[in-house]
Amino acid sequence: SDLSAEKFHHLFEVNTITPALIAKYFLPKLNRTSPSRFAVLSARVGSISDNQLGGWYAYRASKAALNMVIKNLAIETGRRNKQAIIAGLHPGTVNSDLSKPFQGNVPDDKLFTPDYSAQKLLEVLEDLAPDQSGRCFAWDGQEILP
Numbered sequence: 117s118d119l120s121a122e123k124f125h126h127l128f129e130v131n132t133i134t135p136a137l138i139a140k141y142f143l144p145k146l147n148r149t150s151p152s153r154f155a156v157l158s159a160r161v162g163s164i165s166d167n168q169l170g171g172w173y174a175y176r177a178s179k180a181a182l183n184m185v186i187k188n189l190a191i192e193t194g195r196r197n198k199q200a201i202i203a204g205l206h207p208g209t210v211n212s213d214l215s216k217p218f219q220g221n222v223p224d225d226k227l228f229t230p231d232y233s234a235q236k237l238l239e240v241l242e243d244l245a246p247d248q249s250g251r252c253f254a255w256d257g258q259e260i261l262p
Contacts, residue, residue, distance in 0.1 A: 123174040131178035136185045148197045158204030158252045190250025204252035207233040
């Protein structure tokens, strides 16, 4: 009952189109002689195989579409730059205005400060290798399947 064209347009613009356009300009600038990284914020809810709850149609669809963009970018960039790593990163549930309505269902040890989440994502990104390009990873390093 909460579906609307406006929500779909807005969330696709923010979560899918904008990261794709940013990638268009940044990926050609990545270092070709040593591993270089380009990451965007994805979300576990963008995983079709992991969806157990339904709902959040526009948000889920925009993140699933972003995950396809990540895969496409990795394939195409990998043809010209074997050192490139393009990844989607899931920050976990971060204590923010976005997550406030859902925090009651999140265990205390799984509600992260922005600083903690950012540090974990940097660690994940640093550990990725070029053969992992095109995939999405959670804050704890676990791959999120499409």
